Amino acid sequence: MSVRTLEVWVRWSPDDERAVGTLAHAPDGYRFEYAPRWLDDGIDLSPRFPRNAGLLGPWSMLPGVFAGSLPDHWGRFVMDRRAMARGLRFALDLDRLAFLGDNTAGALVYRPPLEDAESQTSVVELQELATQTQLLLEGKLEDLAEQITMAGSSMGGTRPKYAVGIKRGRFYIGPTPTGAEAWLVKFPARSDPDDIGAVEYAYMQMAELAGLQTPEFRLFEGGVFGVKRFDRDNNRRLHILTFADVFDMGDLVTTYATGYEDLLRATWRIAGARAAREMLGRMVFNLLSHNRDDHVRNHAFLCDRHGKWTLSPVYDLTFAEGPNGLHSLALGESPNPTYADVKALAARLKLQGVDEAVKATRNTLASWPKLAKAAGVKASRVKEITSRLKAVDSGF
Ligand SMILES: Nc1ncnc2c1ncn2[C@@H]1O[C@H](COP(=O)(O)OP(=O)(O)OP(=O)(O)O)[C@@H](O)[C@H]1O
Numbered sequence: 001m002s003v004r005t006l007e008v009w010v011r012w013s014p015d016d017e018r019a020v021g022t023l024a025h026a027p028d029g030y031r032f033e034y035a036p037r038w039l040d041d042g043i044d045l046s047p048r049f050p051r052n053a054g055l056l057g058p059w060s061m062l063p064g065v066f067a068g069s070l071p072d073h074w075g076r077f078v079m080d081r082r083a084m085a086r087g088l089r090f091a092l093d094l095d096r097l098a099f100l101g102d103n104t105a106g107a108l109v110y111r112p113p114l115e116d117a118e119s120q121t122s123v124v125e126l127q128e129l130a131t132q133t134q135l136l137l138e139g140k141l142e143d144l145a146e147q148i149t150m151a152g153s154s155m156g157g158t159r160p161k162y163a164v165g166i167k168r169g170r171f172y173i174g175p176t177p178t179g180a181e182a183w184l185v186k187f188p189a190r191s192d193p194d195d196i197g198a199v200e201y202a203y204m205q206m207a208e209l210a211g212l213q214t215p216e217f218r219l220f221e222g223g224v225f226g227v228k229r230f231d232r233d234n235n236r237r238l239h240i241l242t243f244a245d246v247f248d249m250g251d252l253v254t255t256y257a258t259g260y261e262d263l264l265r266a267t268w269r270i271a272g273a274r275a276a277r278e279m280l281g282r283m284v285f286n287l288l289s290h291n292r293d294d295h296v297r298n299h300a301f302l303c304d305r306h307g308k309w310t311l312s313p314v315y316d317l318t319f320a321e322g323p324n325g326l327h328s329l330a331l332g333e334s335p336n337p338t339y340a341d342v343k344a345l346a347a348r349l350k351l352q353g354v355d356e357a358v359k360a361t362r363n364t365l366a367s368w369p370k371l372a373k374a375a376g377v378k379a380s381r382v383k384e385i386t387s388r389l390k391a392v393d394s395g396f
């Protein structure tokens, strides 16, 4: 199957929607044309996407502003499995956008949807989501319920995760019920240890203690890490683009062509000097906490209905080996960036606050063993990470 054209709308809330334009897969590649009214007074949906009348493109890859609506690993796996179970095969990214319809992260939605399914909201237990994840990973598709697919297919990232509503301690999948908060819950991937949620929880606690801007987060029963969604606020939505989407990096998660300097410069340009200082703090945290999975999709910008761009709260912090053991985002040439590298970068960018960021991060990382133990991280893992953090610090 191949969907050839789709309307792109922005849905700030159920009663505040506007047509942005039409996206097409033409014989020469992807094309886009703005709705004339959007050109009159609509906002810029990406800092780098053109805003001209007439037919734009062709592009061989879906431009990042729209590609950002598509999940990468897990969400794509869920939706492609669902399609397969129905005898469909998605040939183009436009098929996947149509499959998502209104069920996207961020504020952009795609119409007409592939299926006009009237989905119901249902209560779910986290244990049930864990079981469904297992079945999915084992290739058992029969029981893949509509709501599970919806909840599992909209968000990016590698680890199995679901968008859920939470209200009075109960979890909901399907359309978020009135009064529920929108959260993300993350489960271990096949190759992950069981306590990966507890590690992420302790890392988020440390980030918060270091003064970084964290979303609300919790460790739910069974060691399931959950984070409140920052692209949702009741039934309102914010537009979100990752660093990768702004620069049209496609599926390229690991690229040595970019690094922290580009990220900091982009952050300053898009979201201002304060945001750049916050990003500097995140970089220092990632370096000292050995979060080497600090790739181009793990940094994002939010845009409100007035076109105001901000840096999103921090997310996806954990102890992680990067590609070939390196940080996904380089800083200088060494695999182990140092305090001197950070200072030199900050000086080039005229950014203040390096010493404070290093001190705050060192202080909070000292509480790793205590926080990790309290979160339920296995004793052997606590010990291993403690010694790796010490080694990083002494080489810094
Ligand atoms: N609190 C949040 N609110 C809204 N969107 C979020 C939130 N946290 C993460 N996201 C989005 O969901 C995506 C996946 O989340 P996350 O990076 O935590 O998952 P992951 O599977 O651990 O990723 P990775 O593949 O990098 O290991 C992110 O790239 C981000 O765009």
Ligand SMILES: [Mg+2]
Pocket: 157, 158, 297, 298, 316
């Ligand atoms: Mg991620």
